[in-house]
Amino acid sequence: xxxxxxxxxxxxxxxxxxxxxxxxxxxxxxxxxxxxxxxxxxxxxxxxxxxxxxxxxxxxxxxxxxxxxxxxxxxxxxxxxxxxxxxxxxxxxxxxxxxxxxxxxxxxxxxxxxxxxxxxxxxxxxxxxxxxxxxxxxxxxxxxxxxxxxxxxxxxxxxxxxxxxxxxxxxxxxxxxxxxxxxxxxxxxxxxxxxxxxxxxxxxxxxxxxxxxxxxxxxxxxxxxxxxxxxxxxxxxxxxxxxxxxxxxx
Amino acid sequence: xxxxxxxxxxxxxxxxxxxxxxxxxxxxxxxxxxxxxxxxxxxxxxxxxxxxxxxxxxxxxxxxxxxxxxxxxxxxxxxxxxxxxxxxxxxxxxxxxxxxxxxxxxxxxxxxxxxxxxxxxxxxxxxxxxxxxxxxxxxxxxxxxxxxxxxxxxxxxxxxxxxxxxxxxxxxxxxxxxxxxxxxxxxxxxxxxxxxxxxxxxxxxxxxxxxxxxxxxxxxxxxxxxxxxxxxxxxxxxxxxxxxxxxxxxxxxxxxxxxxxxxxxxxxxxxxxxxxxxxxxxxxxxxxxxxxxxxxxxxxxxxxxxxxxxxxxxxxxxxxxxxxxxxxxxxxxxxxxxxxxxxxxxxxxxxxxxxxxxxxxxxxxxxxxxxxxxxxxxxxxxxxxxxxxxxxxxxxxxxxxxxxxxxxxxxxxxxxxxxxxxxxxxxxxxxxxxxxxxxxxxxxxxxxx
Numbered sequence: 108x109x110x111x112x113x114x115x116x117x118x119x120x121x122x123x124x125x126x127x128x129x130x131x132x133x134x135x136x137x138x139x140x141x142x143x144x145x146x147x148x149x150x151x152x153x154x155x156x157x158x159x160x161x162x163x164x165x166x167x168x169x170x171x172x173x174x175x176x177x178x179x180x181x182x183x184x185x186x187x188x189x190x191x192x193x194x195x196x197x198x199x200x201x202x203x204x205x206x207x208x209x210x211x212x213x214x215x216x217x218x219x220x221x222x223x224x225x226x227x228x229x230x231x232x233x234x235x236x237x238x239x240x241x242x243x244x245x246x247x248x249x250x251x252x253x254x255x256x257x258x259x260x261x262x263x264x265x266x267x268x269x270x271x272x273x274x275x276x277x278x279x280x281x282x283x284x285x286x287x288x289x290x291x292x293x294x295x296x297x298x299x300x301x302x303x304x305x306x307x308x309x310x311x312x313x314x315x316x317x318x319x320x321x322x323x324x325x326x327x328x329x330x331x332x333x334x335x336x337x338x339x340x341x342x343x344x345x346x347x348x349x350x351x352x353x354x355x356x357x
Numbered sequence: 358x359x360x361x362x363x364x365x366x367x368x369x370x371x372x373x374x375x376x377x378x379x380x381x382x383x384x385x386x387x388x389x390x391x392x393x394x395x396x397x398x399x400x401x402x403x404x405x406x407x408x409x410x411x412x413x414x415x416x417x418x419x420x421x422x423x424x425x426x427x428x429x430x431x432x433x434x435x436x437x438x439x440x441x442x443x444x445x446x447x448x449x450x451x452x453x454x455x456x457x458x459x460x461x462x463x464x465x466x467x468x469x470x471x472x473x474x475x476x477x478x479x480x481x482x483x484x485x486x487x488x489x490x491x492x493x494x495x496x497x498x499x500x501x502x503x504x505x506x507x508x509x510x511x512x513x514x515x516x517x518x519x520x521x522x523x524x525x526x527x528x529x530x531x532x533x534x535x536x537x538x539x540x541x542x543x544x545x546x547x548x549x550x551x552x553x554x555x556x557x558x559x560x561x562x563x564x565x566x567x568x569x570x571x572x573x574x575x576x577x578x579x580x581x582x583x584x585x586x587x588x589x590x591x592x593x594x595x596x597x598x599x600x601x602x603x604x605x606x607x608x609x610x611x612x613x614x615x616x617x618x619x620x621x622x623x624x625x626x627x628x629x630x631x632x633x634x635x636x637x638x639x640x641x642x643x644x645x646x647x648x649x650x651x652x653x654x655x656x657x658x659x660x661x662x663x664x665x666x667x668x669x670x671x672x673x674x675x676x677x678x679x680x681x682x683x684x685x686x687x688x689x690x691x692x693x694x695x696x697x698x699x700x701x702x703x704x705x706x707x708x709x710x711x712x713x714x715x716x717x718x719x720x721x722x723x724x725x726x727x728x729x730x731x732x733x734x735x736x737x738x739x740x741x742x743x744x745x746x747x748x749x750x751x752x753x754x755x756x757x758x759x760x761x762x763x764x765x766x767x768x769x770x771x772x773x774x775x776x777x778x779x780x781x782x783x784x785x786x787x788x789x790x791x792x793x794x795x796x797x798x799x800x801x802x803x804x805x806x
């Protein structure tokens with residue numbers, strides 16, 4: 108469903124991604140691992156459509172559509188959703204507003220009507236309980252004054268409500284204690300579906316203990332240098348990245 | 358005939374129909390006030406305090422005085438805030454007993470229509486009334502003093518804590534000939550007393566009346582008064598008001614000045630911090646569209662050391678609406694160790710909307726902490742991006758952030774019914790392109806479960 112081909116991306120004239128190729132198929136969980144500075148966050152940012160990244164060559168397609176030609180909101184409406192490493196605080200915008208506006212935008216884009224209020228409430232409450240969050244949270248402003256763990260839970264909650272076709276999670280495990288990690292992992296696992304792809308970008312193996320990947324890719328210096336199954340993640344955990352960095356430089 | 362003459366004639370006509378003579382001090386004050394008004398006349402743009410606000414719509418008006426307070430109970434109920442409260446209702450300035458509710462008045466509190474307070478003990482009223490708002494404050498204060506007959510007197514005995522809010526509801530009716538009213542409010546908060554007063558202006562959509570209100574609040578040592586003004590007057594109404602506050606030692610005054618309605622609106626708020634530890638907080642929100650004009654002038658006088666003031670005003674202007682914010686802080690020479698912070702932020706939703714914002718600090722002491730800031734403008738682009746990554750289009754994202762902009766003032770509001778009402782009103786007024794319909798209603802419904 109997601110195909111990245113020979114992607115080259117520069118930030119302020121520095122090339123960060125240097126010919127990255129990646130294919131994610133529905134029903135699979137992919138993990139992209141790599142050392143700091145390898146370009147992991149750049150990949151998520153470019154797919155989401157953040158400003159400041161220049162695609163010099165290559166392509167990204169999602170279900171046959173050219174992602175780079177789509178507006179930011181069109182990408183999300185099409186089912187391509189990114190969970191941020193550093194979720195933005197949006198003072199004054201209640202979580203319930205964000206969820207409802209986002210869900211309706213998606214439905215309207217699909218040619219469905221807006222969600223009836225009772226149905227929406229039922230859905231949101233169910234997901235909130237699943238994420239072990241208090242319902243008062245809906246009336247609070249998006250991420251304002253949230254702890255790191257709460258912010259990450261909130262990202263997953265948005266995924267659960269919006270049910271994307273491809274869920275990308277950028278360093279969703281950073282800064283989580285073990286309890287929060289388990290709740291987040293439970294949320295991610297509940298997203299597993301034969302029709303859905305999941306792309307986890309992470310520096311550490313930790314989350315992968317709870318969410319078992321089908322494919323593990325190693326990103327070094329702007330390219331995928333190795334792909335394998337879940338055992339590759341374990342190998343990285345014990346051996347670190349240096350051996351791959353050296354191999355790729357050779 | 359001069360514009361002022363119409364009003365002077367109306368005053369004479371009223372005097373001629375008065376069947377019972379008023380106490381001499383009242384008659385004398387009316388006379389002095391009317392002489393003052395005649396001498397100064399309506400303010401013009403040459404007058405610095407009225408530079409941006411054209412009052413000709415009032416000056417050229419021909420307003421009658423209402424003679425009854427009839428208002429159907431059903432339509433009043435639809436306008437009344439759903440808050441359990443002690444309530445006085447005025448219809449075009451005339452007191453309505455059937456629409457008022459003073460049952461369960463706690464001990465230590467008196468709440469009376471001005472006419473009744475005068476009847477009971479006019480000397481007691483006269484000793485305080487007008488102490489803070491003299492006829493020289495503005496031509497409108499003079500006009501109010503010349504005409505004022507009705508209003509409210511609220512007295513809190515020392516140590517009295519009133520749990521329920523006290524609501525002064527002002528209803529405006531639609532008439533063939535518009536009417537004017539000059540209500541007068543007096544609040545005496547005894548030492549360590551505590552209360553919330555809410556002035557609520559609302560009415561029939563087609564009304565085009567002139568309201569000219571003057572309120573005075575005296576806070577004794579340690580008194581705590583929260584004063585809401587929820588101005589959602591009909592869009593044809595002309596609304597002028599001034600609120601004068603006098604604060605004793607360690608007293609705390611909080612004002613929420615929320616303006617959504619009216620064609621021409623001018624609010625003055627003046628606080629005198631007269632003794633150490635006195636603290637005043639001003640929160641303001643105005644939303645104007647069409648050709649609405651909203652002018653807020655605030656003044657804090659730091660007359661004593663160790664006094665504190667905070668001010669946060671926000672305005673949203675659409676279409677060809679015009680807003681004015683003038684926030685003045687004066688720190689007297691020996692008022693050391695005071696703290697005064699002021700902020701005014703505005704959003705313009707249309708190219709033709711206009712805001713004039715002016716902070717004024719006059720500081721004559723050297724050991725003070727003062728700050729002020731005024732911004733017009735911009736929504737947080739990062740937040741817009743974050744919302745768009747959730748599939749929300751840019752216009753809706755801007756709408757959500759505009760609603761949030763107003764929400765920041767409303768967060769401090771303790772009366773949920775007021776916060777909800779304002780949020781719904783703001784969401785309803787936001788341009789259609791923002792596509793927010795139904796959103797706030799859902800949140801309110803969820804919150805109530």
